[in-house]
Amino acid sequence: xxxxxxxxxxxxxxxxxxxxxxxxxxxxxxxxxxxxxxxxxxxxxxxxxxxxxxxxxxxxxxxxxxxxxxxxxxxxxxxxxxxxxxxxxxxxxxxxxxxxxxxxxxxxxxxxxxxxxxxxxxxxxxxxxxxxxxxxxxxxxxxxxxxxxxxxxxxxxxxxxxxxxxxxxxxxxxxxxxxxxxxxxxxxxxxxxxxxxxxxxxxxxxxxxxxxxxxxxxxxxxxxxxxxxxxxxxxxxxxxxxxxxxxxxxxxxxxxxxxxxxxxxxxxxxxxxxxxxxxxxxxxxxxxxxxxxxx
Amino acid sequence: xxxxxxxxxxxxxxxxxxxxxxxxxxxxxxxxxxxxxxxxxxxxxxxxxxxxxxxxxxxxxxxxxxxxxxxxxxxxxxxxxxxxxxxxxxxxxxxxxxxxxxxxxxxxxxxxxxxxxxxxxxxxxxxxxxxxxxxxxxxxxxxxxxxxxxxxxxxxxxxxxxxxxxxxxxxxxxxxxxxxxxxxxxxxxxxxxxxxxxxxxxxxxxxxxxxxxxxxxxxxxxxxxxxxxxxxxxxxxxxxxxxxxxxxxxxxxxxxxxxxxxxxxxxxxxxxxxxxxxxxxxxxxxxxxxxxxxxxxxxxxxxxxxxxxxxxxxxxxxxxxxxxxxx
Numbered sequence: 001x002x003x004x005x006x007x008x009x010x011x012x013x014x015x016x017x018x019x020x021x022x023x024x025x026x027x028x029x030x031x032x033x034x035x036x037x038x039x040x041x042x043x044x045x046x047x048x049x050x051x052x053x054x055x056x057x058x059x060x061x062x063x064x065x066x067x068x069x070x071x072x073x074x075x076x077x078x079x080x081x082x083x084x085x086x087x088x089x090x091x092x093x094x095x096x097x098x099x100x101x102x103x104x105x106x107x108x109x110x111x112x113x114x115x116x117x118x119x120x121x122x123x124x125x126x127x128x129x130x131x132x133x134x135x136x137x138x139x140x141x142x143x144x145x146x147x148x149x150x151x152x153x154x155x156x157x158x159x160x161x162x163x164x165x166x167x168x169x170x171x172x173x174x175x176x177x178x179x180x181x182x183x184x185x186x187x188x189x190x191x192x193x194x195x196x197x198x199x200x201x202x203x204x205x206x207x208x209x210x211x212x213x214x215x216x217x218x219x220x221x222x223x224x225x226x227x228x229x230x231x232x233x234x235x236x237x238x239x240x241x242x243x244x245x246x247x248x249x250x251x252x253x254x255x256x257x258x259x260x261x262x263x264x265x266x267x268x269x270x271x272x273x274x275x276x277x278x279x280x281x282x283x284x285x286x287x288x289x290x291x292x293x294x295x
Numbered sequence: 296x297x298x299x300x301x302x303x304x305x306x307x308x309x310x311x312x313x314x315x316x317x318x319x320x321x322x323x324x325x326x327x328x329x330x331x332x333x334x335x336x337x338x339x340x341x342x343x344x345x346x347x348x349x350x351x352x353x354x355x356x357x358x359x360x361x362x363x364x365x366x367x368x369x370x371x372x373x374x375x376x377x378x379x380x381x382x383x384x385x386x387x388x389x390x391x392x393x394x395x396x397x398x399x400x401x402x403x404x405x406x407x408x409x410x411x412x413x414x415x416x417x418x419x420x421x422x423x424x425x426x427x428x429x430x431x432x433x434x435x436x437x438x439x440x441x442x443x444x445x446x447x448x449x450x451x452x453x454x455x456x457x458x459x460x461x462x463x464x465x466x467x468x469x470x471x472x473x474x475x476x477x478x479x480x481x482x483x484x485x486x487x488x489x490x491x492x493x494x495x496x497x498x499x500x501x502x503x504x505x506x507x508x509x510x511x512x513x514x515x516x517x518x519x520x521x522x523x524x525x526x527x528x529x530x531x532x533x534x535x536x537x538x539x540x541x542x543x544x545x546x547x548x549x550x551x552x553x554x555x556x557x558x559x560x561x562x563x564x565x566x567x568x569x570x571x572x573x574x575x576x577x578x579x580x581x582x583x584x585x586x587x588x589x590x591x592x593x594x595x596x597x598x599x600x601x602x603x604x605x606x607x608x609x610x611x612x613x614x615x616x617x618x619x620x621x622x
Contacts, residue, residue, distance in 0.1 A: 040592055109604055110598075159503075171507075
C-alpha cells in the first residue's frame with residue numbers, strides 16, 4: 001500500500017539544503033510514501049510576505065494549496081517555516097469562510113482554480129511517526145543507531161502556535177523523540193530543544209542569531225548529545241552550517257554534528273551517500289557514526 | 296481526587312555580599328492533588344517546611360501578574376498552574392524568571408522589564424492623527440493586547456531576549472501595538488518610526504514562544520507582525536529587517552522562488568555583504584550556494600495578475616480579536 005502526497009520541499013531544500021530533499025525523497029520511496037511534485041507551486045512567502053503584503057500572502061498560499069487539492073492529495077513539506085505559513089493560511093481558510101471567499105474571488109480572476117479548504121498540511125516527519133505503523137519503519141532499519149545520543153531540535157514553526165497544526169504541537173510534541181527511538185537512538189533532553197535557531201534574523205541581528213545557535217548546541221552537548229537532528233531545512237542551515245560562525249561569537253568550540261531528520265533515517269536505512277548527503281554537512285558526523293558501528 | 300506525594304525541586308538563589316547569585320537545587324515533598332495550584336504548593340512549603348523560601352504573590356486569580364516563575368521549563372503563573380499538568384513522574388522543577396535580575400529565589404527585579412515598557416511611551420499622546428470618530432469596530436485590533444497583566448512571562452521565555460539585552464521584548468511591543476491601533480492616538484506614525492529602529496520590532500525572531508507562554512492569550516508576536524505591516528505601509532523600510540521582508544514579494548512575483556543568491560545583497564547592502572564574505576566562503580566549502588537564476592514555477596502569469604488585482608483593490612485580511620469575556 002502506498003500513501004500519496006503533494007510534495008512541497010520549500011526554497012531552501014531546492015537551493016542550499018539539497019541534501020534534505022534528496023534524503024526525504026529516498027526515505028519516502030523506501031517507506032512506500034509517494035511524493036508528487038508540484039510544478040506550479042511557488043515560494044510560500046515565509047514570515048516575510050505575511051508582514052509586508054498580508055493579502056498577497058494568503059492568495060499565494062491558496063494557490064499552492066489549490067494545486068495540491070486539485071491532485072486529490074494532502075500536502076507534505078520538509079520545512080518548518082513552509083509548514084507554519086501554509087498551515088496558518090489553511091487554518092484561517094477552514095475557519096473563516098468569508099475570508100476564503102474573498103481570496104478565491106481574487107485568485108479565480110487570475111485563472112487559478114478556487115481552493116475549497118479540504119486538504120491538510122503535514123510535515124513528512126509526522127507522516128512517518130504518526131501515520132505509518134512503527135513496525136513498518138523499524139523493519140527498514142538495517143543500521144540501528146545502537147544507543148547513539150541524539151539531540152532533537154524541533155524548531156519553532158512546527159510547534160507554535162500549537163492550535164493550528166494537524167499533529168501534536170507545543171509542549172506536547174514528541175515526534176522527533178519518537179523517531180530517534182524508532183531508529184535505535186537515545187533522545188537527549190536539553191534546554192533549547194524547542195527554542196529558536198535564529199534563521200529569520202540571520203541577516204538583521206547576526207550576532208544574536210549566532211548566540212542562539214551556540215547556546216542551543218552547547219546545551220545539547222552538555223546534556224551528552226553526540227549528534228543533533230532537526231525537521232527543518234532552515235534550522236539545518238543555522239544549527240549546522242552556521243555552527244562555525246557561532247563558535248567565533250561564543251568563543252567556544254562546539255563541533256556537534258547536525259543533520260536533517262531524513263538524513264539520519266537514510267543512514268539507519270543503510271542508504272548510500274546520494275541519499276544520505278553526509279558529505280554536504282559542515283560538521284562531519286562520520287567519526288560519531290563510525291564509533292557507533294553505523295557507517 | 297487522590298492525594299499523592301510530589302517532589303518539588305526549587306532552585307534556591309541568594310545574593311552574595313559581592314553581588315553574585317549563589318544557587319543550588321533543593322527538593323521538598325508535598326502532598327497534593329492533580330489540581331492543586333503551584334502557588335498553594337509553594338505556600339505549603341513556606342508555611343510548614345522552610346520559611347526562608349521567597350516568592351511573590353497577591354491576587355491568586357491570574358490578574359496581578361506577581362507570581363510568574365519558571366515552572367517545568369516554561370514561565371507560568373503559579374496561581375494558574377496545576378501541579379498535575381506540569382509534573383513529570385511526580386517531579387516539578389521551579390526557578391525564577393529568566394532574562395531578569397534575581398533578588399532572591401523566585402523574586403526578581405521587575406524594574407528593567409518596566410523600563411522597556413516605558414520606552415514605548417505607554418500612554419496616549421495628542422497629535423494630528425487622532426481620529427475624530429471612534430467606530431464600533433475600532434477596538435477589534437486592540438482587544439487581545441489590552442489583556443496584558445505585565446507579568447513578564449513572555450520576556451522571560453523570549454528567545455531573542457535570552458541573547459540580546461538590548462531587545463525591547465514582546466510585552467513592550469504588544470503594548471506599542473495597542474497604541475498604534477487606538478483611534479484616539481495622535482502620534483501613530485511617530486511611534487512606527489521609533490519601532491523601526493534597531494532592537495525594536497524587527498528584532499523579533501518570530502519563534503512564537505510568547506504566543507504559547509502568555510497566560511492571558513495576548514499573542515504578542517501577532518501584534519509584532521501587525522506592527523511590521525503598518526511600519527512597511529508607512530514607508531519605514533530602511534533597516535535590514537524590512538528590506539529582507541520586502542525582497543520576498545518581489546521574488547515571488549518574478550520567478551515564484553526566492554532568489555537566495557541576491558537576498559543578502561538586498562538585505563544588508565554591498566558593505567554588509569562584504570563583511571559577510573567570510574561566512575559566504577564558509578558556506579561555499581560545502582556547496583551551499585544558491586543558484587543565481589532559481590528555477591521558475593509554472594503559471595507565473597497568475598501571480599502577476601493576483602498581485603495586480605490586490606494592488607488595485609486592497610483587501611483587509613487582518614485577524615480581529617473578539618471582545619474579551621472574563622474567564
